[in-house]
Amino acid sequence: MHYDVLIIGAGSAGLSAALTLGRCMRRVLLADGGPRATKPRPACTAFSRATALPRPSCCAWAMSRLEPYTTVEVQCLEIDGIVPEGRGFRATGSNTADDTPVTITARRVLLATGVSDILPPLPGFRELWGRGVLHCPYCHGWEVRNQPLAVYGQGRTVTGLALLVSRWTDDVVVITNGPGHLTPNARRRLRRQKIKIREDHITRLVGSATNDLQCIEFADGSQLERTAVFLHAPQHQRSALAEKLGARHTSRGAVWVDSAMQTSVPGLYAAGDTTPGTQQALLAAAAGARAAIVINEALTREECPR
Ligand SMILES: Cc1cc2nc3c(=O)[nH]c(=O)nc-3n(C[C@H](O)[C@H](O)[C@H](O)COP(=O)(O)OP(=O)(O)OC[C@H]3O[C@@H](n4cnc5c(N)ncnc54)[C@H](O)[C@@H]3O)c2cc1C
Known part of the structure; x- marks a missing residue:
């Protein structure tokens, strides 16, 4: 050998x-x-x-x-x-x-x-991965504490992650890119933590030259300013x-x-x-x-x- x-x-x-x-x-x-x-x-x-x-x-x-x-x-x-x-x-x-x-x-x-990691096939996710798009609040939560954050996903996964992320900021929006498949109980738990839900389709994530997230752009043209998006890929x-x-x-x-x-x-x-x-x-x-x-x-x- x-x-x-x-x-x-x-x-x-x-x-x-x-x-x-x-x-x-x-x-x-x-x-x-x-x-x-x-x-x-x-x-x-x-x-x-x-x-x-x-x-x-x-x-x-x-x-x-x-x-x-x-x-x-x-x-x-x-x-x-x-x-x-x-x-x-x-x-x-x-x-x-x-x-x-x-x-x-x-x-x-x-x-x-x-x-x-398999990232959503939407413009911006791969480009901003590790900077404006984050996977773990234990790794990165401190750096974006008290800032406007989004949590991407559907169903139980997004609910659990959004509740977790609300530990680091009181401004969390769940973005689901279409139907969120959230149960009434999940919606109630999110509401209790003052977490908003946007089920609109996402067009892209807009980042800066340094790959920081600037905003999330939706199909109706509206934009949501956020510092980072968390997701469980x-x-x-x-x-x-x-x-x-x-x-x-x-x-x-x-x-x-x-x-x-x-x-x-x-x-x-x-x-x-x-x-x-x-x-x-x-x-x-x-x-x-x-x-x-x-x-x-x-x-x-x-x-x-x-
Ligand atoms: C975006 C992001 C940010 C993160 N930030 C943090 C953080 O801040 N703090 C923290 O503690 N953790 C963080 N993590 C998690 C951390 O990176 C992982 O837990 C850690 O890297 C796991 O180490 P590993 O040795 O198991 O695998 P890896 O670090 O993934 O290393 C695996 C290696 O195997 C090599 N390899 C694979 N297949 C082959 C092959 N066939 N032949 C030869 N080589 C091969 C690859 O090239 C790679 O170098 C982050 C993860 C991600 C995705």
Whole structure:
């Protein structure tokens, strides 16, 4: 085997796992397909609470922390296949710089490949994503506190999110882009929090040159000035590697893991957004560290049989 552990994905989970395994002197390949694999997730305030870094600088900073650990290699590789081989795995992929095909063998694989968000197909949502269009009040609520906000969506999802966002401001408007499918009870709960509902069709979100939201434009030409729109975007796995290997998924599409962070495929582990649970950079980093410890202990047991 070329490596003890192949980590796929150098976001919070993968970087943190690489750090922990590097400190265990494990031979590690940290492979990330970068922007070509998919667009990196745009923002991250987790480390910035201490360092005021946006996500790319945050990842570069985390990457620089790996430098002392000479058993950890970082490569720009998009991994497109994994198959079990012997007591480990064989992974195939390509170098994102020049498309050179690569084959890697490793005793264990950690998937830290994250998720992708499916945004409404309306002009402005993708352009303002991470700035004027936000997914998580725990991540961004503080920055837009006490400002006019909108919450996009329909049914139970939008009701729950709008009630949550009303913690940060008393000026919330639910925008549904057509029928909101809100029950009388949902409407009553929203009304009680003084949350307004607009079920008009949306034409576009109007942003500034810096991708801040200026207003929401409706089909009748009217505009609603807002500082930000929150939404719970549906998601899918960023990589199909777990699915191709036949690993079990939850009903919500996350990669299922047991209490030791192992998927249903022995030797294949997963951490971070790809698994169920709250999606936060620090939580993904913690999960990455935990997976690394579990993997190191499994490898140690294998090396020191009873
Ligand atoms: C708009 C937005 C803002 C956010 N803001 C915050 C915030 O302020 N604070 C906070 O705590 N959290 C925030 N989050 C959540 C946070 O970004 C995630 O919880 C965190 O990034 C998850 O880390 P991860 O390592 O699991 O996945 P990711 O960070 O998504 O990393 C996955 C990596 O895997 C790579 N990859 C995928 N497939 C392959 C493949 N086949 N081969 C090679 N590489 C591959 C990708 O290129 C990517 O680099 C935000 C999320 C979004 C969408």
